[in-house]
Amino acid sequence: MTWQNDLFDNGEQALIRAEQLRTKSPKTLWHRIFGQLLEGLLIPLNLDVYTDLPVMAFPPEADIVIIRRKEAIWTSEQRKYLPDGIEDKEMRPHFRTLGTIIAIKKHIFYQNIVEVAMQWIKTIACTIILLSMILCSQAVAKSKYRLKFATMAPKSIGWSLRIRNIFMPAFEKATDGKVSIKWYWGGLKGDDNDYIRLMNDGKLDGAALAGHGVTIACPEMSALGLPFLFRNFDEVDYVRKQMLEKFSLLAEQHGYKLLFWGDQDFDQIYTIQDPIQTVNDFKNVTFAGFYDTPIELLLIQRLGTKHLPLKTLDISSTIRQRKANAYIGPALWVVGCQLYTLFRYITPLKIRYSPAALIMTQKAWHKIPKKYQSKINQALNENGRLFCEKARIDTSRALVAMEKYGLKLIQVSPETQTAMKTLCKPIWYETADKSFPQSILDDVQEHIQAVRNHQQSTASSHQK
Numbered sequence: 001m002t003w004q005n006d007l008f009d010n011g012e013q014a015l016i017r018a019e020q021l022r023t024k025s026p027k028t029l030w031h032r033i034f035g036q037l038l039e040g041l042l043i044p045l046n047l048d049v050y051t052d053l054p055v056m057a058f059p060p061e062a063d064i065v066i067i068r069r070k071e072a073i074w075t076s077e078q079r080k081y082l083p084d085g086i087e088d089k090e091m092r093p094h095f096r097t098l099g100t101i102i103a104i105k106k107h108i109f110y111q112n113i114v115e116v117a118m119q120w121i122k123t124i125a126c127t128i129i130l131l132s133m134i135l136c137s138q139a140v141a142k143s144k145y146r147l148k149f150a151t152m153a154p155k156s157i158g159w160s161l162r163i164r165n166i167f168m169p170a171f172e173k174a175t176d177g178k179v180s181i182k183w184y185w186g187g188l189k190g191d192d193n194d195y196i197r198l199m200n201d202g203k204l205d206g207a208a209l210a211g212h213g214v215t216i217a218c219p220e221m222s223a224l225g226l227p228f229l230f231r232n233f234d235e236v237d238y239v240r241k242q243m244l245e246k247f248s249l250l251a252e253q254h255g256y257k258l259l260f261w262g263d264q265d266f267d268q269i270y271t272i273q274d275p276i277q278t279v280n281d282f283k284n285v286t287f288a289g290f291y292d293t294p295i296e297l298l299l300i301q302r303l304g305t306k307h308l309p310l311k312t313l314d315i316s317s318t319i320r321q322r323k324a325n326a327y328i329g330p331a332l333w334v335v336g337c338q339l340y341t342l343f344r345y346i347t348p349l350k351i352r353y354s355p356a357a358l359i360m361t362q363k364a365w366h367k368i369p370k371k372y373q374s375k376i377n378q379a380l381n382e383n384g385r386l387f388c389e390k391a392r393i394d395t396s397r398a399l400v401a402m403e404k405y406g407l408k409l410i411q412v413s414p415e416t417q418t419a420m421k422t423l424c425k426p427i428w429y430e431t432a433d434k435s436f437p438q439s440i441l442d443d444v445q446e447h448i449q450a451v452r453n454h455q456q457s458t459a460s461s462h463q464k
Helices: 007-022 029-045 113-142 158-174 192-200 211-217 219-225 233-253 279-284 294-303 312-320 331-336 370-405 414-424 426-431 438-463
Strands: 145-151 179-184 206-209 256-271 286-289 306-309 326-329 345-361
Touching: 145 158, 145 192, 158 179, 158 206, 158 331, 158 345, 158 370, 192 206, 192 211, 192 345, 206 211, 211 219, 211 256, 211 345, 219 233, 219 345, 219 438, 233 256, 233 370, 233 438, 256 331, 256 370, 279 414, 286 294, 286 312, 294 306, 294 414, 294 426, 326 331, 331 370, 345 370, 345 414, 414 426
Parallel strands: 145 179, 145 206, 286 306, 286 326
Antiparallel strands: 206 345, 256 326, 256 345
């Protein structure tokens, strides 16, 4: 059985594999039974196998290709790559009853073997569920403090993958397994606005926030998202090093513990019909946006384009319905929602940097014994750089994968970039002391200039 859980590795491969499967002989009764048996075994293990997504090859091989999506239906573009047997129905990401787990459409089967197979599946599934419940009860008994966190990122790609592979092992080690986190992945608890509300209501302990959520939790950090403020990650990393403590204290004043400040990305521009190569090109598009902040609204106004404010989880469906035809955001999100099947152009302009953050409420933080708090801080700080490096690699791979898929990279001339920056720079000062303190912007600019001076000095010494 071949697992392809990472979209950056399998986005293109999955389509190729599916195309290969289309050329093979039709699935037999054995394929159907074996596929459902595998689902019955895997679903209780929390492996996110969706019942309407198995792609079976002929025996003895069973190759399940898992394609993770935000949307509940296949697009027409995706449909042509799919083998038979996959239905256009809403995905069921949670299987709450055994009846759902073992549900098989009986009209597929016409032989008496169905009854035997069903009993077999029921028995095995019940056994697995029972064992899973026992294991979960043991985990609960071991964990004295249980926290609930949520994120919009799908479970097995990008940021979520790094949280699971880097942060969670370090967190568990730092707390000797006494503090556990229950994660709600892929927007199951809503978007960043919902997470803030749920945390304030005591229904969530923490969240991994995208850029918009960070600006809500700690408005002072919105200064980091000013258009064309940063040029590269060297500047971002230096500012983070110099200002992490200040932002941590500010977040604390707002009632949150800033566990980790990471990167959403340098957001790129994606369009369906018209590429963005000049300032005038912005007049031809309508952006689907979710920030809906003074900075975002002023940016849209200065560029002379249109903006459709939306909840984050509505962006994908809105673009698919062609109510908007452009988007400013991170590559990982475009890949995770499979919007790359709709977009035709990418303008990698680095129009803005967007932070990401792992936060929790102060109330939940103080429930954790102090002996673990210091260890958690140390563990997350030690693994923070690795997390950012891996996430940036993921972003680069996502951009390469989309380009291979057929999206065209549109390069903007230095003259046009200068014109855009000239249009947008006044936003820095128009929003100062409104969206964020002027002193924060002054500090950020001072640190950025220090990096640029150092880089210029280093370049000059190399020329000599």
